[in-house]
Amino acid sequence: MNPVTQDEADRVLRQKARKYESHACYPCRKRKVKCDGSQPCRTCIRREHPGICSFQTQTPRRERGRGPSTPLSVRTPASASARVTRQGHTNPIGNAAGDWRIADAGVSSGADNSEPRPDDASKDYVYSGDNSVVSILRLRGLNANDSVAREVGSVLGLQNTFSSYPFMDSKTPGERWRSLLGVLPQRAEVLKFFHYYRITAYPFNPILADMDRFELDLCTYLNAHAGGDLRNPECISERWATDKSVGHISLLLATLAAGAHYSDIEYPQRLELSTDFARRSFHALRLANFLFRPSLDIIQALLVLGNTLQNMGQSDAAWALLGTTVRLAQTMGLHTERGSAHWPEYVRSKAKALWSTIVWQDSLLCLCYDRAPIVSVSGWPSGPSFFERTNLSYADTMHYLCRLGLIIMCPQGYGVTEADRAIETLQNMDALHQRGQPHLLDRGNCATMQQHLEHLALKMHTSFCVSVICRPAMKQSQTQLPHMEILRSRAKGSLIDASRAFLDFEALSVVPLRSWSMVHTVLSSTLLLCIWEETRSDPECRDLQQRVIDVFSSSDSRSDDRTVLNETDGQWLSERHIRALVTLRSALDREEDRGVVDSEQLDTRLGAVPPFNAGDLDGDFDLSNPFDISPVTYLDSIMNVPIFDMTQEYGFP
Known part of the structure; x- marks a missing residue:
């Protein structure tokens, strides 16, 4: 008989090593408390x-520490599942609590599982900055899979623990x-x-980070629905009952809400x-x-x-x-490249695209409201070819334009005049x-047609x-400052271009009349054209x-969609937009010496808008008043009427 080498002997011993199933679940064993062996x-x-009630298959003690730790395997016998259902315990449908962070990052709800899934260590990931205790402990050499590193966020109260939404009645x-x-x-x-969302809404606001994957999952959903998987209560x-799949269903419903808004049905039914x-x-x-358990969907x-x-x-x-x-x-x-470094490449690209979409949304809202943005693009450094x-x-x-929008809303640097900063930003926009x-x-x-739109x-x-960049040039007190003639010319051109583009767009599509940002743009531009001395007498x-x-x-x-302010459609626009339109109509009528419009009668026709209290600007504000009020201030007073009645803060009604 040939002598057996030591390596061969070790291999046989490892194969024969007796493995056993613990009689206590992992959380109970970790805390050294009694476990009844049921699941959960x-x-x-x-x-x-x-x-997180799960049972770990362990190797004998002498094998521990040699190589990677053995992953948890959840024991899910049919009898245990049936027992949980009968007893009515709160056991979340689907995977354990660790299966929520980016489980749908590459494999969306219920679709095939052929794509690689993020490793188990990524599922419990919660972003923390470099100076946080969690990051410091990991940098000290703790393995991300180690129980201490994995649970330190929860121990410090930096991680959610509810495995189901606590503010609703569904318990079992x-x-x-x-x-x-x-x-x-x-x-x-x-x-x-x-179909309406895909063709009409998505091309002009592409929120979905991976439309191709979403449509593939949509086909999977329709097949499952037709096959009866989603019918038996x-x-x-x-x-389809996992958090991942339910999150995808919520996204599908959200796209249908947007699609219904852009559909061709009558306004009351469309709104409903x-x-x-x-x-x-x-x-x-x-x-x-x-x-408590956000995901990309x-x-x-x-x-x-x-x-x-x-x-x-x-x-x-x-x-x-x-x-x-x-x-x-x-x-x-999602806001930083380092925060997604532990994800697969296809997930990182999806995360970056999604954060850019968030920047898009925040930038446009901030420009409309003149409010400080809460997003940043510094976490995703631009490559050398970004501006090339x-x-x-x-x-x-649009993504680059919205990045410039964040710059517009940031405070100007020390020693930089408002006009110089405006000129520099305009140059960047022209280059873009x-x-x-x-x-x-x-x-x-x-x-x-799509290219026209x-x-x-x-x-x-x-x-x-x-127009936002050039608004300082519309203020009478700054007309003599450097660059003001350039800014005034660009301001006038932008207001005219916005109005023209809206009218051309509206002739081809319902998009501009159904998109709040475009309605806001054209009404703001038209109001400024009306009240700015540079343009209000210009025939064009x-x-x-x-x-x-x-x-x-x-x-x-x-017969036409251009009826957003008739009796049935009067509330499609916000009350501020309706007040702005009332003011504009009144101002034009006054300029043409046709008398002041009866504001109460016009309010009734436009949807019974409550009377405007800020000096009744739509009725008796003089466009040629001696105080020469700034058009921007005038516009803000119309568009930004306070909607919160702070006089009721004291006392209970």
Whole structure:
């Protein structure tokens, strides 16, 4: 017999080493407490973390420490699942608590699992800065898979522990499943309204980071729905009941809400459907525990819902929701390259694209409201070719434009005058525009309908940004400062271009009349054309003013979409926009010596808007008053009427 080498003997011994299944779950063994062996055990249920109740297959003690730690394997026998359902314990449907952070980053809800999944260490990741205790401990050499490093965030109170959304009634898996079935989009709804989102809304606001993957998952959902996987309230589908899948369903519902808003049905039904889809989407977000377990699908759903709220005229609510969305995205580390370094490459690219979309949303809202942004692009350093790229698409140009928007909203540096900063920003915008695709540079290069629409949409956004940059030149007190003639000329051109682009866009598509940012742009531009001494007597400007007013005050409500201010559509725009339009109509009538418009009668016709109290600017404000009020101040007084009654803060009604 040939002598056996030591390596061969060790190999045989390792194969024969007896493995055993622990009689206590991992949390109970970790805390050295009694475990009844059920799954989830009563101790984990009592401690309110049934989702992490799992049983680890261990090797003998002498083998520990030799190589990577053995991953947890969750024991899920049919009898245990049935026992949990019968007893009504709070066991979240789907995976353990560790399966929430980026589980849907590469594999979206219920689709095939052929793509690689993030490793287990990434699932519990919560972004922390370099100076946090968590980062310091990891930098000290602790392995990311080590239990101390993994749980230190929870120990320090820096990580959420609720495995299900605590502010709703669904407690058991069965209740949660039945609640989900109650909001699922039906096949007819998906086929009708997703088309509107894909064709009309998405091209001009591409919030979804991977549309191709989303459409693939949408096909999977429709097949599952047709196959009966999403119909039986008594049979929980393990594939579709996970937080990951529920988060994807909330995103699907959010796209349907946006699609319904851009559909061709009558306004009252359109508003009702869009609101209903948004309500169902938000309910699905709660079922997915969005506030405690964010994911990429959840972030995208919140962005689509916020944009839909804007387009309904509820921009203040959209602003508040965006703040929550940004914080959840920062929790995941989307705002910085280092925060996503532990993810696979395809997930990192998706995270970067999603953060750029968040910057897009925040920048436009900040420019409209003149509020400080809460996002930053410093966490994703630009490559050397960032400002050298050419032939930029509409979406790429908009991303860069919104980055410039953040610069516009930042305080100016020490020693830099407002005019000098405006000139520099205008130069950057002009350079950006020259790097766009040919159809974005000149409408004469447009060969398709979509290219015409993209050209006009970019023209509106660019003109709005230019008008914001040049607004200091509209103030009478600064007309003699350097560069003011250049800025005044650019300001006038931007206001005219915005109005023209809106009118051309509106003739081709419903997008400008359904998009809050575009409505805000054209009304702001038209108001400034009306009240600025540089333009209010210009025949071309007055013609543009009248044409814009005609679009919004058309009385042909049944056959044309240009009836957003008739009796049925009066509340589509916010009350501030309606007040602005009332003021504009009154100012034009006064200029033409046709008398002052009866504001109460006009309010009744435009949707019974409450009377405007800030000096009744729509009725008796004199455009030629001796105090020469700044047009910007005048515009802000119209568009930014306080909606919060602070006089009621003291005392209980």
